[in-house]
Amino acid sequence: MMRAVVLVALGITLFGSLENIEAGQFVIVNLDPPNAGLNDPEPVSPVGGNDGTTLGEQRMNVLEAAAARWANFLELTVEIRVGATFEELECDPTSGVLGTAGPNNVAANFTGAPVADTWYTIAQAITLAESDLILADNQHISTRYNVRLDDGDSDCLGGNTWYYGLDDEGPFGTVPLFPVVLHELAHGLGFLTLVDLESGARLETGDGDPLNDAYMLFLRDQEVEKDWPDMTDAERVDSAVNDPNVVWTGPTVDAMSNMVTDPAAFSGGLLRVHAPGEIEDGSSISHWTPDADPPLLMEPARQPGIFDELDLTPALFSDIGWPVNFPGIEIFRDRFEP
Numbered sequence: 646m647m648r649a650v651v652l653v654a655l656g657i658t659l660f661g662s663l664e665n666i667e668a669g670q671f672v673i674v675n676l677d678p679p680n681a682g683l684n685d686p687e688p689v690s691p692v693g694g695n696d697g698t699t700l701g702e703q704r705m706n707v708l709e710a711a712a713a714r715w716a717n718f719l720e721l722t723v724e725i726r727v728g729a730t731f732e733e734l735e736c737d738p739t740s741g742v743l744g745t746a747g748p749n750n751v752a753a754n755f756t757g758a759p760v761a762d763t764w765y766t767i768a769q770a771i772t773l774a775e776s777d778l779i780l781a782d783n784q785h786i787s788t789r790y791n792v793r794l795d796d797g798d799s800d801c802l803g804g805n806t807w808y809y810g811l812d813d814e815g816p817f818g819t820v821p822l823f824p825v826v827l828h829e830l831a832h833g834l835g836f837l838t839l840v841d842l843e844s845g846a847r848l849e850t851g852d853g854d855p856l857n858d859a860y861m862l863f864l865r866d867q868e869v870e871k872d873w874p875d876m877t878d879a880e881r882v883d884s885a886v887n888d889p890n891v892v893w894t895g896p897t898v899d900a901m902s903n904m905v906t907d908p909a910a911f912s913g914g915l916l917r918v919h920a921p922g923e924i925e926d927g928s929s930i931s932h933w934t935p936d937a938d939p940p941l942l943m944e945p946a947r948q949p950g951i952f953d954e955l956d957l958t959p960a961l962f963s964d965i966g967w968p969v970n971f972p973g974i975e976i977f978r979d980r981f982e983p
């Protein structure tokens with residue numbers, strides 16, 4: 646149920662630098678209207694290390710804590726602004742969208758780009774370029790969370806409500822927001838392909854030239870024995886629904902993927918991505934296979950037992966060229982602890 650949707654992917658190519666900023670950090674930009682969402686004034690009691698006194702404050706505290714956790718793993722050089730809202734998202738009694746996120750822009754051929762003529766999310770691009778290429782007040786990532794959970798209405802996820810604690814998963818009948826934010830921010834930072842999975846087309850520049858994206862560089866179809874950049878659009882359409890044959894070839898994930906013990910999660914020794922027989926918009930390809938066991942943060946649906954662990958997500962970021970710190974065992978908390 647941690648389904649996610651890519652919101653925006655605008656093709657722009659950026660060159661040069663506008664200004665240099667010394668320290669890097671995430672800034673959560675509250676885009677909710679007065680008295681709603683992140684501004685909800687309803688008084689609440691502190692919960693699980695979250696000492697916000699209103700619903701809005703507690704929500705913001707979780708977003709900021711999750712962003713800070715990512716900041717520990719990424720060598721940020723500039724400010725990354727995340728526009729955030731709580732909105733009514735799709736929900737029914739048994740499933741629903743918990744959150745969504747995506748990059749607001751992408752860039753290619755910027756200073757410090759790891760691979761030429763390849764799209765990177767704007768957050769990764771400005772980090773590598775050590776320069777904010779977007780004017781102030783604009784956000785680099787957009788993310789939304791489903792406000793309907795707090796209605797406690799059985800029509801939405803059987804009445805499950807958000808848990809805003811920063812300590813653990815929370816009691817039965819709740820969904821912890823913290824791991825959902827970790828998951829969504831990862832999409833905004835680069836855990837996604839920009840390929841149109843219905844057409845197989847790669848995102849084009851303003852001049853109409855299709856470019857690879859950093860994520861698809863590491864996608865391979867084991868059945869047809871081709872990497873995604875070497876395929877035609879039609880071949881990518883076929884591969885996008887070719888479970889269980891689509892895998893991640895990046896060396897850092899490969900070196901660490903033995904934390905996943907279920908052989909079903911692999912094809913030809915490489916960890917599979919989610920490629921169900923029908924395209925699931927916002928889920929297909931841009932997640933690990935749900936067959937991974939122990940479960941991973943970046944599966945399409947939230948798995949109980951995951952709270953603050955990032956498991957293979959930093960490894961994938963390293964593969965696509967993010968500067969990543971690996972502080973050891975912290976990646977493998979909870980169910981990965983020895």
Ligand SMILES: [Zn+2]
Binds near residue numbers: 648828832
């Ligand atoms: Zn997702």
